[in-house]
Amino acid sequence: MVLMDKTKHALIISFEGIEGTGKSTQCRLLSKYLKNKGLKVIVLREPGSSVIGEDIRRILLHGKGKLTSFSETLLFIAARCQLVEEKISVNLRKKDIIILDRFIDATLAYQGFGAGVDLKLIRKLNKAVAGDFTPNLTLLLDIEPKDGLIRSGRNDRFEKRKLSFHSRVRNGYLALAKSYHKRIKVISTKEDIKAVHKKICYFVDETLACANK
Ligand SMILES: Nc1ncnc2c1ncn2[C@@H]1O[C@H](COP(=O)(O)OP(=O)(O)OP(=O)(O)O)[C@@H](O)[C@H]1O
Ligand SMILES: [Mg+2]
Structure with missing residues (x-):
């Protein structure tokens, strides 16, 4: 069992990626994995996980x-x-551990790289609302947009957008991963759910080991 130092605060782990990469599936599996180690875990989704947040989610989607x-x-x-x-x-x-199903990088990828909103401004807004809460680790789940959209099978405002939009978002995410390579780890989700989970556990264990040093 990993013993977390109670003087420290929770580690924040975010999941990012375009539609249907398997974020929610992997959030659930990681939560189970960490709980089995005896750790206290909460999974939050964005937008959402608060009353107003869920109302905003409905408008957005x-x-x-x-x-x-x-x-x-x-x-x-x-x-x-x-x-x-x-x-x-x-x-x-x-x-x-706080697990986030999307967070700060999603706005940069979708509204910034995808829709052309000024990246500098998004960074400023992110800093204003979440500046003290940069994730310790971000798992960027990657897939070809057409495959992700088939997997997702949903039909909300984002899924309805053109493939070119989703390609810009994906490339934006990959550019962010290059810029913040220590924090953001890219994991291809072409492999099955179990194999992806194993890779995620490797990075998470590495982050836990560093935090416990
Ligand atoms: N590695 C994988 N291989 C095959 N199918 C997968 C894989 N990961 C997830 N799936 C399946 O793809 C579908 C979408 O997964 P999930 O809802 O976890 O994705 P998501 O990234 O959260 O999607 P969204 O962006 O729409 O919230 C589910 O049916 C899930 O079982
Ligand atoms: Mg999801």
Whole structure:
């Protein structure tokens, strides 16, 4: 069993990637893996995991009217602000691990690289709402956009966008992984769920070992 030092705060692990890469599946498996080690874990999704955050999620994924890219950005940032204040900061001392199903990098990839919103501005907004909560580890699950969309099978506002949009988002994520290579680890999800989980556990164990030094 890994013993976390109680004077330290929870490790934050985020999952990122385009639609259907297996983020939610792998969040669940990682949570189980860490709980089996005796660690206290909470899984949060973004946008969501707070009352207002879930309301914002409904607008973002299923809202009827046309949202401008900038309004969309601000809604994601507002949901993030609620999540940080209501859930992340509160659980920082209560839990050992906070797992996030998407977080700061998603806005850079989708609204920045994908929709052309100024990256510098997104970085500033991210810093304002989540500056103290940069993940210790980010697992970027990667797949060809057409394969991810088939897997996802959903039909929300993002899934309906053209393949070229999803390719820009994917390339944006990969560019972020290059810039922040110590934090963001890219994992291909062409392999089956179990094999992907094994790779994720390798990076997570490495991060836990560093944190316990
Ligand atoms: N490595 C994999 N190989 C094959 N199928 C997979 C793999 N990972 C996940 N799946 C399947 O793909 C589907 C989508 O997975 P999941 O919901 O975890 O993806 P997601 O990244 O959370 O999607 P979204 O971006 O839409 O939230 C599920 O049916 C899941 O069982
Ligand atoms: Mg999901």
